Amino acid sequence: xxxxxxxxxxxxxxxxxxxxxxxxxxxxxxxxxxxxxxxxxxxxxxxxxxxxxxxxxxxxxxxxxxxxxxxxxxxxxxxxxxxxxxxxxxxxxxxxxxxxxxxxxxxxxxxxxxxxxxxxxxxxxxxxxxxxxxxxxxxxxxxxxxxxxxxxxxxxxxxxxxxxxxxxxxxxxxxxxxxxxxxxxxxxxxxxxxxxxxxxxxxxxxxxxxxxxxxxxxxxxxxxxxxxxxxxxxxxxxxxxxxxxxxxxxxxxxxxxxxxxxxxxxxxxxxxxxxxxxxxxxxxxxxxxxxxxxxxxxxxxxxxx
Numbered sequence: 666x667x668x669x670x671x672x673x674x675x676x677x678x679x680x681x682x683x684x685x686x687x688x689x690x691x692x693x694x695x696x697x698x699x700x701x702x703x704x705x706x707x708x709x710x711x712x713x714x715x716x717x718x719x720x721x722x723x724x725x726x727x728x729x730x731x732x733x734x735x736x737x738x739x740x741x742x743x744x745x746x747x748x749x750x751x752x753x754x755x756x757x758x759x760x761x762x763x764x765x766x767x768x769x770x771x772x773x774x775x776x777x778x779x780x781x782x783x784x785x786x787x788x789x790x791x792x793x794x795x796x797x798x799x800x801x802x803x804x805x806x807x808x809x810x811x812x813x814x815x816x817x818x819x820x821x822x823x824x825x826x827x828x829x830x831x832x833x834x835x836x837x838x839x840x841x842x843x844x845x846x847x848x849x850x851x852x853x854x855x856x857x858x859x860x861x862x863x864x865x866x867x868x869x870x871x872x873x874x875x876x877x878x879x880x881x882x883x884x885x886x887x888x889x890x891x892x893x894x895x896x897x898x899x900x901x902x903x904x905x906x907x908x909x910x911x912x913x914x915x916x917x918x919x920x921x922x923x924x925x926x927x928x929x930x931x932x933x934x935x936x937x938x939x940x941x942x943x944x945x946x947x948x949x950x951x952x953x954x955x956x957x958x959x960x961x962x963x964x965x966x967x968x969x970x
Contacts, residue, residue, distance in 0.1 A: 674732035810951030824932035854933030864892035900934035
């Protein structure tokens with residue numbers, strides 16, 4: 666009752682015809698129970714209304730009719746309330762299948778939105794798992810290490826969790842706008858950590874090729890002073906322009922895309938500067954390089970990067 670607004674159906678027109686033919690007596694503003702009067706009202710409507718208008722309420726053979734219910738709020742919680750109330754009515758008040766016919770919940774806009782939400786919940790898990798699995802596989806193959814795949818994928822899950830936690834706190838539902846952004850943000854944010862790890866491998870190879878015992882603290886400092894600056898510059902160059910969509914764009918889709926991409930990429934940038942240096946300090950084997958290279962090779966690689 667708090668969100669229901671109105672309804673319309675063929676019944677409304679039948680009641681109006683019945684009221685008109687009884688001189689506007691409100692006591693006749695009801696659905697006729699007599700089959701003859703009901704047939705007369707239907708014939709009058711069909712003759713005066715026309716096929717185009719009747720097409721909103723019945724099919725051409727007049728075997729099926731529909732009732733439209735209008736509600737003021739289409740948020741996810743209220744959609745579920747409406748669906749549950751509809752099923753509850755047919756469970757407690759009247760069966761859906763009766764002797765004269767059968768009721769069907771055809772859907773309409775609310776039905777489509779409920780179906781869309783349910784499909785997004787299913788697709789959301791599948792898409793995220795597929796994206797994370799692909800990132801894990803590519804990173805593991807690139808660094809030839811299972812651990813590398815884990816430490817590069819786990820922060821992406823954390824970054825997306827931060828975005829979804831913010832959505833929950835601000836009552837922002839999962840929609841066709843926000844669903845693909847999470848997948849896109851995961852793929853874009855992983856490159857920051859890849860830059861840092863590859864730079865760390867080059868520093869390790871450089872010290873190792875010179876016969877020096879690698880100092881992991883020094884390697885981290887050098888990597889952060891070079892690649893870390895590039896990550897910050899690149900991150901802000903992307904995030905600052907995109908976040909303006911949220912404040913200046915009047916298109917909801919563009920505003921939400923800008924906001925969530927900025928949040929996910931910003932979180933990934935911070936994790937690259939905070940979490941991944943701690944991983945490097947654990948001295949994982951995949952950062953030690955696959956082979957020793959000469960000084961000229963290492964210097965050339967560092968110059969190119």
